Amino acid sequence: MKPAPFKYIAATSLDQALALKAEHGDEAKFLAGGQSLIPAMNFRLARPTILIDINGIEPLCGVRTSEAATRVGPLTRYRALQRDAAFVGLFPLIGEALPHIAHPQIRNRGTIGGNLSHADPASELPAIAVALRARLHVQSAKRARSVAAADFFVSALTTDLGADEMLTGIELPLHGPRTGSCFMEVARRRGDFAIVGLAAQVTLNENQACSDIRLSLCGVGETPVDASTAASIMIGHSPAEEMFRDVAASVQTMIEPSGSVHATADYQRHLAGVLTERALRTAHQRAHNER
Numbered sequence: 001m002k003p004a005p006f007k008y009i010a011a012t013s014l015d016q017a018l019a020l021k022a023e024h025g026d027e028a029k030f031l032a033g034g035q036s037l038i039p040a041m042n043f044r045l046a047r048p049t050i051l052i053d054i055n056g057i058e059p060l061c062g063v064r065t066s067e068a069a070t071r072v073g074p075l076t077r078y079r080a081l082q083r084d085a086a087f088v089g090l091f092p093l094i095g096e097a098l099p100h101i102a103h104p105q106i107r108n109r110g111t112i113g114g115n116l117s118h119a120d121p122a123s124e125l126p127a128i129a130v131a132l133r134a135r136l137h138v139q140s141a142k143r144a145r146s147v148a149a150a151d152f153f154v155s156a157l158t159t160d161l162g163a164d165e166m167l168t169g170i171e172l173p174l175h176g177p178r179t180g181s182c183f184m185e186v187a188r189r190r191g192d193f194a195i196v197g198l199a200a201q202v203t204l205n206e207n208q209a210c211s212d213i214r215l216s217l218c219g220v221g222e223t224p225v226d227a228s229t230a231a232s233i234m235i236g237h238s239p240a241e242e243m244f245r246d247v248a249a250s251v252q253t254m255i256e257p258s259g260s261v262h263a264t265a266d267y268q269r270h271l272a273g274v275l276t277e278r279a280l281r282t283a284h285q286r287a288h289n290e291r
């Protein structure tokens with residue numbers, strides 16, 4: 001299939017891209033890696049009349065780390081993140097998830113900002129952004145604001161972004177010592193979207209009791225599912241097998257998977273329980289080893 005006719009503009013600055021978006025609103029779409037947008041246009045599921053190519057806007061690329069947080073530019077490609085040992089060392093949860101996203105060719109082009117803005121419910125990074133308490137920086141020609149990842153994903157393929165706004169930065173708070181994480185997913189084939197994916201991050205205090213727990217799932221709802229409250233029964237305790245089982249049972253009751261051609265809703269619910277137990281066990285073990 002070929003896309004419907006559109007006008008292409010290669011923006012050379014953030015100001016120009018935002019001015020164009022303010023002028024054309026929903027008629028215009030930013031082009032980042034093109035790995036979701038172009039297939040959607042080819043299938044005529046998306047028919048923007050104007051494509052604003054943001055690939056030439058250098059300040060939107062790269063990773064900058066300060067004392068409290070790391071800020072990732074939206075145009076940073078999956079491959080660049082995978083190859084950044086310092087970044088993967090700071091955020092092993094992302095490092096563990098990246099190889100699950102699509103295939104090498106797609107990871108060479110796809111960007112973190114395009115991924116989060118596209119907001120596919122089965123996508124790994126939105127669930128991880130929620131688990132890591134990311135803040136998403138958003139800008140229009142008129143104003144800048146930031147929103148918690150948990151509030152950014154509104155429904156399937158829909159975010160909190162306004163018609164004139166761009167995602168301009170992903171801020172990831174640094175975690176404390178004795179923190180371990182784990183990402184796991186089940187997909188039909190390597191590189192497919194997740195049937196169920198799960199991100200867990202456990203922090204222990206000096207007495208090895210759980211002081212913070214984050215748990216988030218993809219593929220089992222319209223948006224990433226933040227199951228951290230269900231896992232909060234671990235707080236103050238030295239995590240043990242019965243607790244992992246109890247959290248898994250709570251997760252199974254709180255999610256509402258829709259099922260698909262690849263898996264029934266019951267199977268997804270079963271997987272969510274199994275992955276919860278396994279990921280919590282692994283994250284806890286890793287936290288324990290991180291003295």
Ligand SMILES: Cc1cc2nc3c(=O)[nH]c(=O)nc-3n(C[C@H](O)[C@H](O)[C@H](O)COP(=O)(O)OP(=O)(O)OC[C@H]3O[C@@H](n4cnc5c(N)ncnc54)[C@H](O)[C@@H]3O)c2cc1C
Nearest residue numbers: 030032033034035036037102110111114115117123167192
């Ligand atoms: C075969 C195949 C398998 C795939 N498997 C997976 C998978 O397993 N997991 C997964 O997560 N993804 C998967 N993807 C999707 C891939 O990860 C895309 O790269 C990603 O969803 C979109 O990123 P992009 O940079 O390519 O964005 P684009 O395709 O360029 O843009 C996507 C959308 O985001 C908007 N956008 C882009 N950047 C911004 C910004 N900075 N601010 C506001 N809006 C913006 C665009 O206007 C567009 O609406 C797969 C894709 C293919 C083709």
